[in-house]
Amino acid sequence: MSVSELDHAKLLVACGRGDRAALRAIYEREAGAMIGIAARIVKRRELAEEIVHDAFVQIWRFAARYDPALGSGRAWMFAIVRNRAINALRDTSREQATPDDEINAAVDRDSGAENAFDKLAEGSALRRCLENLDPRRRVAVLLAYVEGLSHGEIAARINVPLGTCKSWITRSLAQLRECLA
Amino acid sequence: MTDRMDDLSAGEYVLGLMEGPALAEFERRLAHDRALQAAVGHWREHFSALDSTATPARPSPVLWNKIESSIGRPGVVDAAPNFRERVWSNLGFWRGTSFAGAAASLVLAVTVGLMAGRATPKPMIIAVMQTGDMSPGAIVEAFADGSLSIVALKDFEVPPGRTMQFWTLWDKQKGPVSVGLIDRTKRARFQRADLPQQNDQLYEITLEQEGGSPTGKPTGPVLVKGYATTPRL
Numbered sequence: 001m002s003v004s005e006l007d008h009a010k011l012l013v014a015c016g017r018g019d020r021a022a023l024r025a026i027y028e029r030e031a032g033a034m035i036g037i038a039a040r041i042v043k044r045r046e047l048a049e050e051i052v053h054d055a056f057v058q059i060w061r062f063a064a065r066y067d068p069a070l071g072s073g074r075a076w077m078f079a080i081v082r083n084r085a086i087n088a089l090r091d092t093s094r095e096q097a098t099p100d101d102e103i104n105a106a107v108d109r110d111s112g113a114e115n116a117f118d119k120l121a122e123g124s125a126l127r128r129c130l131e132n133l134d135p136r137r138r139v140a141v142l143l144a145y146v147e148g149l150s151h152g153e154i155a156a157r158i159n160v161p162l163g164t165c166k167s168w169i170t171r172s173l174a175q176l177r178e179c180l181a
Numbered sequence: 182m183t184d185r186m187d188d189l190s191a192g193e194y195v196l197g198l199m200e201g202p203a204l205a206e207f208e209r210r211l212a213h214d215r216a217l218q219a220a221v222g223h224w225r226e227h228f229s230a231l232d233s234t235a236t237p238a239r240p241s242p243v244l245w246n247k248i249e250s251s252i253g254r255p256g257v258v259d260a261a262p263n264f265r266e267r268v269w270s271n272l273g274f275w276r277g278t279s280f281a282g283a284a285a286s287l288v289l290a291v292t293v294g295l296m297a298g299r300a301t302p303k304p305m306i307i308a309v310m311q312t313g314d315m316s317p318g319a320i321v322e323a324f325a326d327g328s329l330s331i332v333a334l335k336d337f338e339v340p341p342g343r344t345m346q347f348w349t350l351w352d353k354q355k356g357p358v359s360v361g362l363i364d365r366t367k368r369a370r371f372q373r374a375d376l377p378q379q380n381d382q383l384y385e386i387t388l389e390q391e392g393g394s395p396t397g398k399p400t401g402p403v404l405v406k407g408y409a410t411t412p413r414l
Contacts, residue, residue, distance in 0.1 A: 016375065017375060018374055018375040020249070020252070023248075023252070024245070027240075027245055027248065031240045031244065031245075032237035032238055032239060032240060033232070033233075033235060033237045035237070035238040035240060036235035036236050036237045036238050037232050037235045039235075039238060040235050045238065048238070049240065049241060049244055052240070052244070053244060053247055053248055053251065056248045056251075056252075057248065057251045057252055057325050057326075060252045060327075060374060061252075061305075061325065061327065061374065061377065061378060062377060062379075064375065064376075064377055065377055065379075067218075070218050070219060070221075070222035071222035071223075071225050071226045072226060072229070074229065074232075075222075075225045075226050075229040075232075076225070078229055078232045079195070079225055079229075082197060082232075083197070086197040090200075115234070116231050116234040116235070117234075119234035120230055120231065120234060121230060121233070124230045125227060125230075126227045126228065126230045126231070127230070129227075141196065142231070144196040144197060144198050145195075145196050145197070145228055145231055146231055146234075148197050150198065150200065151198055169193070169196070169198065170189060170193075173189050173192040173193065173196075174185075174189060176192070176227075177185075177188055177189065177192065180223075180227050
């Protein structure tokens, strides 16, 4: 566990006790990264900030439930941001997509999933294991995590039937599970 | 150790691909299943390497202020009591006076307003606390800012020298934690951002000696108790 990881865990414990300065410290360090993560999913800066707002309220309320034995504080907090962003995406995608949204989505194709893979730290276990996957299957997994797409949206994006998309992802997860064990 | 299927489900969950009934069922299990929690933690830890590839953005200057006001300021009680609280203090509920039919119809009106979620923030969770004979005794609502309010559905007798104490339990090992005393002269509203608000969390009110339970845990009879649920508003 790195020094900053220890700090995150300590700050979350302090939040659990009602220490607002600890939440502020987390905000100073991570709010920017969180907006970036949410924006990759919802594609709208304003909405990304709203999500980060809600995520901080949730972190504050649930900090006492964070269990360091189950993973780093950073991963725990970022999971809250991603879940909220994905929920927002599912809610808005039920509404009619405007032409603007489609343009934005097209632009973001370049800055989304593939780009994230390229930027993964050399030597990280995830990068090594993702490299072993067939490139199209790898993209399917990345579209889910990085852009928060559903099975159906991924199938449409990579142009395969829904059933194929689902089985690609399940098999990719099985392969990653072996590789990351 | 989790089996293969559980591990793959945990991976799918972390990717954000689980939806509908499968998601609800997985989260229900996840709340109690330590091995499943570990599997989710394992996937999360690895996939979080991708979080670091997002380009950070500078937060707008007002974002922190908004967060701060949403989590509520400690020790501040609402200056203007809302409709529910006014009804609440008029009911004379905690004084143990009897309102019988009039109270019942008022309570119905209050509850309908509450369920419609009008004019007040949406509660994160609601618990209907029941009496020993399983009739509804009071409703707890807990809000995102850490505040909790209680709405009475019946009258309770509080003998002299005794007080009602409000408790919550979310972790059996930790045991019940006192939310606060329900003083006969105070409103039943609490500001406790330090307490979790989760599904299946237990709330209860016991009758304790004046000043509250001397042991820090409930000692007196349980007046009402109930489990928290997320409202479908």
